[in-house]
Amino acid sequence: MDNKPISPNLEDGFPVSASREAMVAVLRAYGTLQRLMEPYFSQFDLTPPQFQLMCIAHRFGQDALTQRRLAREMYVSFPNITVLLKRMEKKGLIERNGNPRDRREKYVRLTEAGEKLLRRVWQVHQKQMDMVMEGLSVAERKQMTALLNKMTAAHRIEGE
Amino acid sequence: MDNKPISPNLEDGFPVSASREAMVAVLRAYGTLQRLMEPYFSQFDLTPPQFQLMCIAHRFGQDALTQRRLAREMYVSFPNITVLLKRMEKKGLIERNGNPRDRREKYVRLTEAGEKLLRRVWQVHQKQMDMVMEGLSVAERKQMTALLNKMTAAHRIEGE
DNA sequence: ACTCATTCGTTAACCATTAAACGATTTGAC
DNA sequence: GTCAAATCGTTTAATGGTTAACGAATGAGT
Structure with missing residues (x-):
């Protein structure tokens, strides 16, 4: 990646709707x-x-x-x-028994090495996430979260 | 993917903030x-x-x-x-001159085959996007779009 | 005219993801 | 008890993404 992105252009002759704009916005935000x-x-x-895997493993702790x-x-x-897991096992971050x-x-x-690294990441992780969201006020972050989750919930599969 | 997802659990002992919840919401929405x-x-x-590539090529038309x-x-x-492009050329959807x-x-x-397929997709594409966003009202879709774009804009690289 | 930096596309190596097929193990119907 | 079905993890092949290194073509300075 050695060049600047360009804002997505929706003027392609196909209809532009609120749904389409929302979808493009989600894709751009993810990128x-x-x-x-x-x-x-x-x-x-x-x-x-x-990292996500390590957080989940941490949450389970000694549970199966x-x-x-x-x-x-x-x-x-x-x-x-x-x-x-194979890659992470090779790095000594997790173990499979x-x-x-x-x-x-x-x-x-x-x-133990995995736990240690996870703690090290979390020391600065909060700051990093705040940086990502710095364009929005705290109220706006909560509003966006609610809207995204409402969208997602409509496609939720049963079973929690 | 042959099993049901589980709602993401943030109770892992690490701090939960508006930033973190927003980030998780974006990731889930994308998924x-x-x-x-x-x-x-x-x-x-x-x-x-x-599909995205075809839309862009369509927009440029005969332009370079x-x-x-x-x-x-x-x-x-x-x-x-x-x-x-190599894969799409093999399928006869695009050409490189x-x-x-x-x-x-x-x-x-x-x-020509690419244009034809693109028109065929677009005949049902709007309906598909509305289905994805069905959990939100039109006003909510616009609100979510605005918030996501505001977040993204804070990390925009200059040059359009 | 020559050289050297830049630009364009490609290749190679890696990571993440999926679906499909498979081997090993457990479970349950009979 | 035996055998078929379900379950768990793995492997394989395909797609999409990255960075790094490369060859070919262009262009600019001298």
């Missing part, structure tokens, strides 16, 4: 987030999904966290988890 | 969009980026559209365009 977060995470030799469950928590397909009572399952846990 | 649009586009043997320019329009890296006055450049244009 902006990605562009801001990736260099930030790479400073810790992490990627956004790897199968790879299946992890995939559902991350809204991600099951095969994806395999390669993600087989469940002796059901030898199909493997439990995922943060290693 | 929802992806999940809704991919099967829709695959019905036309297209992917979201391929280099691969460089296309990458900037799509907010995407230059090498990415190469492989994207060398510029005889500057033999480094190649101009991208929709083929």
Whole structure:
């Protein structure tokens, strides 16, 4: 990426509606987030999904966290988890222990190194997220959150 | 993806702020969009980026559209365009013609088949986008668009 | 005219993602 | 008890994305 982006142009002869503008806005916001977060995470030799995975593993702590469950928590397909974990295991951030009572399952846990790195990231993570959202007041952030979640909720699949 | 997602849990012991909730909301909204649009586009043997590329090529029409320019329009890296175009050329949707006055450049244009497919998609595309946004009223869609764009604008790079 | 920096497109290597097929294990119907 | 179905993790092939390095063509300074 070695050049400047250009504002998205909707004047292509196809109809412009509130739905279309909203959709384009979501896509652009996501792209902006990605562009801001990736260099930030790479400073810790992490990627956004790897960080997300570590947060979830941290939340489960010593509780049983199968790879299946992890995939559902991350809204991600099951095969994806395999390669993600493989890389993170190689880096020593997580460990997989087989469940002796059901030898199909493997439990995922943060290693001590993983916990340590996660704490280190969180020391500056709040500041980074505030920077990403700096264009909006706190009230506006909450308003945007509510609208996005309302949009998402309409397509929610049952089962929490 | 063969199981149900679970609502994202922010109770992981790390601070929850308006910024963090907003960021998670954007990520979830994007994921929802992806999940809704991919099967829709695959019905036309297209992917979201391929459709986006076709819309841009359509907008340029017979005007000069280099691969460089296309990458900037799509907010995407230059090498990415190469492989994207290669696949679409194989499908006969676009064509690349060398510029005889500057033999480094190649101009991208929709083929007749590409134009035809694009018109076919657009016949139902508006309805699809309205479905994605059905959880929000028109006023709410506009409000969300404005907030997202305000957030994005704070990180805008100069040069349009 | 020559050289050297710049620009354009490509290739290679990597990461993240998906669907589909597969092997191993557990479970349940009979 | 046995065998078929469901479940868990993995592998493979495809797509889309990145950065880094490269070759070819252009252009500008001297």
